[in-house]
Amino acid sequence: MIASSAKIHPASVVEDGAAIGENVKVGPFCHIGPNVVLGDDVELLSHVVVIGRTTIGKGTKIFPGAVIGGDSQSVHHSAVDTTLVIGENCTIREGVTMNTGTVEHGGTTVVGNNNLFLAYSHVAHDCRLGNNIILSNNVMLAGHVTVEDRAILGGGSAVHQFTRVGKQAFIGGLSAVSYDVIPYGMLNGNPGVLSGLNVVGMTRAGIDRPVIHAVRRCYKQIFEGSESIRANAAAIRDEYLDCPPALEILDFIAAESDRALSSPNRGGKG
The missing domain is CATH 1.20.1180 (Udp N-acetylglucosamine O-acyltransferase; Domain 2)
Known part of the structure; x- marks a missing residue:
C-alpha cells in the first residue's frame, strides 16, 4: 500500500506488497522490495536499495548507494526470512549496509532512534543498537554486536562479533574492538586498549x-x-x-x- 501523499520518482521500482507511509519521498533509481515498510516522512535520496523484511521508522533519511535489509553475510544464513528494524529519525549516509538477522539467533537486527551512520559503515546480522549513536565512516560491526545509547565509534574502527560497546563509550578511529567496552569508556588502538573515561562526553x-x-x-x-x-x-x-x-x-x-x-x-x- 502506498500513501497518497508519497512522492515516488518514476525511475524507481516499488514492488507489490511494500508499505509506503505518508509524505515519503523516493528519489530516482531506488529499489524497494515487497516486504519493506517505510514509515511516514522517510526519504530515500536516490540509488537506494531497501529489501528483505525491513521496517524503517518515521523521518529516517537514506543517502545514495546504501543497501538496507540484505541477507546476512553469514555462512549459516538460511533461506528463512529474517528481519531488520530501523527506528525513527536516523541518518544513513552513502554506501551504508545493514543486514537482516539470522534464524539461529532470533532473526532480527535492531537499530534504534536518532542514529547517524556515516558513509560506508556496516551493521551486520543480529546487531542490537540503541539510540543517539554515531558510526563514523567505514566503521564495521560484526554479527551480534551490541552498541548502547550515545556511543561514538571513530572512523575505520572494527568491532568483533558478540562484543558489547557500553553507553556513551568512545572508540577511537582505526581501533580494533575485540572485547567488551564499559559504559563511558574510551578505547584506542589495535589491539584496542581501554584508555580511561569519556569525560568530555x-x-x-x-x-x-x-x-x-x-x-x-x-x-x-x-x-x-x-x-x-x-x-x-x-x-x-x-x-x-x-x-x-x-x-x-x-x-x-x-x-x-x-x-x-x-x-x-x-x-x-x-
Whole structure:
C-alpha cells in the first residue's frame, strides 16, 4: 500500500506488497522490495536499495548507494526470512549496509532512534543498537554486536562479533574492538586498549563534576584492584548505589557476555 501523499520518482521500482507511509519521498533509481515498510516522512535520496523484511521508522533519511535489509553475510544464513528494524529519525549516509538477522539467533537486527551512520559503515546480522549513536565512516560491526545509547565509534574502527560497546563509550578511529567496552569508556588502538573515561562526553551529557570524579574513582578501583576486574567490581558495588553512571559500569561488568572485558592493559580480562 502506498500513501497518497508519497512522492515516488518514476525511475524507481516499488514492488507489490511494500508499505509506503505518508509524505515519503523516493528519489530516482531506488529499489524497494515487497516486504519493506517505510514509515511516514522517510526519504530515500536516490540509488537506494531497501529489501528483505525491513521496517524503517518515521523521518529516517537514506543517502545514495546504501543497501538496507540484505541477507546476512553469514555462512549459516538460511533461506528463512529474517528481519531488520530501523527506528525513527536516523541518518544513513552513502554506501551504508545493514543486514537482516539470522534464524539461529532470533532473526532480527535492531537499530534504534536518532542514529547517524556515516558513509560506508556496516551493521551486520543480529546487531542490537540503541539510540543517539554515531558510526563514523567505514566503521564495521560484526554479527551480534551490541552498541548502547550515545556511543561514538571513530572512523575505520572494527568491532568483533558478540562484543558489547557500553553507553556513551568512545572508540577511537582505526581501533580494533575485540572485547567488551564499559559504559563511558574510551578505547584506542589495535589491539584496542581501554584508555580511561569519556569525560568530555559525560560533561556534554550534563553529568555533574562530582559524579564524574566518583566514576573516575570507581574506574581506578575496578582496574587497579588486586583481584580480577569482575571481582573488583563486585566488591565495590555497594559504595556506588547513589551514583547511577558508576552503577551502569558495574552492572555492565557483572552481566553475562560472550567476550572478555577491555582493560587498560593489552587484551581482555575477566
